[in-house]
Amino acid sequence: MLTKHKSSNLLSASDHAFQSIYDMIISGEVLPGERLLETELSEALGASRTPVRQALSRLAEHGLVESSGRGLV
Numbered sequence: 001m002l003t004k005h006k007s008s009n010l011l012s013a014s015d016h017a018f019q020s021i022y023d024m025i026i027s028g029e030v031l032p033g034e035r036l037l038e039t040e041l042s043e044a045l046g047a048s049r050t051p052v053r054q055a056l057s058r059l060a061e062h063g064l065v066e067s068s069g070r071g072l073v
Contacts, residue, residue, distance in 0.1 A: 017055035
C-alpha cells in the first residue's frame with residue numbers, strides 16, 4: 001500500500017517524485033512486479049501526474065521499472 005510522502009521545497013516536483021518512488025522501490029514498499037499507477041502515485045505523493053510520469057520515465061532509464069504493456073512494473 002502506498003503511503004503519503006511529503007514534498008521537499010528544495011527539489012522540483014519531478015525530482016521529488018523520482019526520489020520518493022525510488023525510495024519506495026528500494027525500501028520494499030513497492031514490491032517487484034507490482035503495477036505502478038500514475039494516479040495512485042500522484043495521490044500518495046501529493047503531486048500532479050506530469051512529474052510522476054517524468055519520474056517513472058527516469059526510473060525506467062535506470063532499469064528500476066519497466067513497461068508491461070499496460071502500465072509500469
